[in-house]
Amino acid sequence: MVLPEPMTEEGWIMVSMKDISVACGVSVATVSKALNDQNDIGKETKRRICQVAEEMGYFPNTAAKMLKTNRSYNVGVLFNHEDYSGLTHDYYAFVLDSLKRTVEEKGYDITFVNTSKRRAGATSYLEHCRSRGFDGVAIVCTDFYSPEILQLVRGGIPIVTLDHLFNNVCAVMSNNVQGMQDLLTYVYKKGHQRVAYIHGADSSVTQSRLSSFYRTAAMLGLTIPDEYIQMSPYRDTKGAYEATMKLLDLEKPPTCILYPDDFSAFGGFNAIQERGLRIPDDISVAGYDGIRIARHIEPTLTTLRQDTEELGRLVGEKLLSLIEHPKTTLVETLVVEGHVFEGKSVASVRSTSKT
Amino acid sequence: MVLPEPMTEEGWIMVSMKDISVACGVSVATVSKALNDQNDIGKETKRRICQVAEEMGYFPNTAAKMLKTNRSYNVGVLFNHEDYSGLTHDYYAFVLDSLKRTVEEKGYDITFVNTSKRRAGATSYLEHCRSRGFDGVAIVCTDFYSPEILQLVRGGIPIVTLDHLFNNVCAVMSNNVQGMQDLLTYVYKKGHQRVAYIHGADSSVTQSRLSSFYRTAAMLGLTIPDEYIQMSPYRDTKGAYEATMKLLDLEKPPTCILYPDDFSAFGGFNAIQERGLRIPDDISVAGYDGIRIARHIEPTLTTLRQDTEELGRLVGEKLLSLIEHPKTTLVETLVVEGHVFEGKSVASVRSTSKT
DNA sequence: TCATACCGCTTAATCGTTTTCGTATTTCCA
């Protein structure tokens, strides 16, 4: 823990291999070899050098190492949401958290891929990533349809995407098809026949869930009137509120409403309470994601909990594998299962009149 | 947007100044000057070089630049919460988000200070930061009392802390003293005389709020029985639940409970509802932080909303100022005001019987 | 007329590492 105190006004001593080499009376080459634990130097010399390095408080200059080896031990994370960044989004934040712990454990650092265009020279994601020398990039949260992203995934840097498929690119996906199927089946088994689904704005995730919803409904023999399908952007409580109102105004309102996400479900809560209805006695509600707060409010929200811990871990592991064993790492899509979190927002109903 | 395709199996062409220099028939030095817009070269030459650089898809090698200039245009963020990292904590996530946008706007990147100890050679925060060559470090969320942190703030790197004061170190603080005063005054003006406060685990933030609570209570002429003061760790809904139960069991229960944070307040909600009491009709509740969800549930939570946008922005601006103008930047503490968000969880009561 | 200043460019050193290749010393075995 002993480190040299700052010496100059501006900086501090950065002890280099050169310093160690003179202290030990050997060449820098030998120091390098000792510190990197190569075995073409004497055992005793190696020990001495390492000890002196320790004493002098040596640590490597990442920039120099990087310049020479083309390895940065740094991975980029693309995290670019329109309004706020994905950081403030529970789902992504938890995934990132898990990803961070995974790669840090293996000695890598995480840097955000800069989404601002001010960086001198670098005008695109790809340029920024190459410029910084990222060993790999995790694309977690962004507009996957922008040409810049396409350029990035084709740029030759190891890439793993979350919840989106590109040709010939590793991906980790939450199983939205199975998830929606499980969720709808769950409410069906609770006796609900009239189930509405407010889905999020268009994306591959939305498409998976929506088509799974239809397929599962058909499988279960549920008829879903067109007006039971509404759209409201993800995490837009106001939109969800309004969509809910529309549903409640229907001649035959649904007995259960599925929301694009937990946040939106709370928007639904509000609409429902405003109408003087009770959850789940009068109407049932289910969310998607399984954000923490959903388990801590009353009634606890029934929702499809996505395994963010596993998602982040897999993104990290796949990315590091791609970096360290490019030849032997399969380009594949890893699928992570979620599971229904059984809260109290979905009631058991006796199936009374069929629709 | 035209970039060279990958050539080798392993990598891609990284066009360097050398390449440009041969293409233009000048020396690398001239290229460097042209690209850095220095003015000791001819205008026409500069134009030509820049154009060719553009055409060839040149962008600078950060590692090389860094090695030479000792500037990384990269700032570290220390974000180290015990259980999950602070990423999953609304308050910190929003601050980080704002910080990120602020520094990226100015051409800096953000890298997490690695909290795992596996990085070759670097065994402490300070070593990690120096090794990576961070131009500065924002300490947002960590155990401020660990010796490693102390070593870091004394290490000579520009530092800004959030919500914690070190001697001679820039800090940005949410005004917890004023915040608590405003909040307590608010509920007092609503007519509450019996106000309980469940405070968080010990920290400088907790101390500020707690002492402000006492002082304000005294100022307002409120008598706070000892048993009205409870402790429950931050964001621990279970702890808050139990503390709330204790308060409700008192002979003279409070008419209003203040919580350490919004999350905890939801724990309180549960306890209160379980007792068959209604918020705010039977008992009032206020949180602290102003997380998003607080505005989207029913009843909306009255809380002290901290200005995370401003906090993050100031941390970023101060840090960059410290980096770019070390001589002229004051070492000071910036204080950011919060404000009471008036939800529906605190009722107006007619002051009936004085305690 | 000569010293000086500026212009536009090049040369070369340098940042801290890694890595190849060469060489001197030792070891080993026939």
Added chain:
DNA sequence: TGGAAATACGAAAACGATTAAGCGGTATGA
């Protein structure tokens, strides 16, 4: 004991950028 092989180390060339110093040539001023 001779020679090949193994061992332990050093010299030097990169990696890609920045920057001080230098150098001819022209313009300026006293």
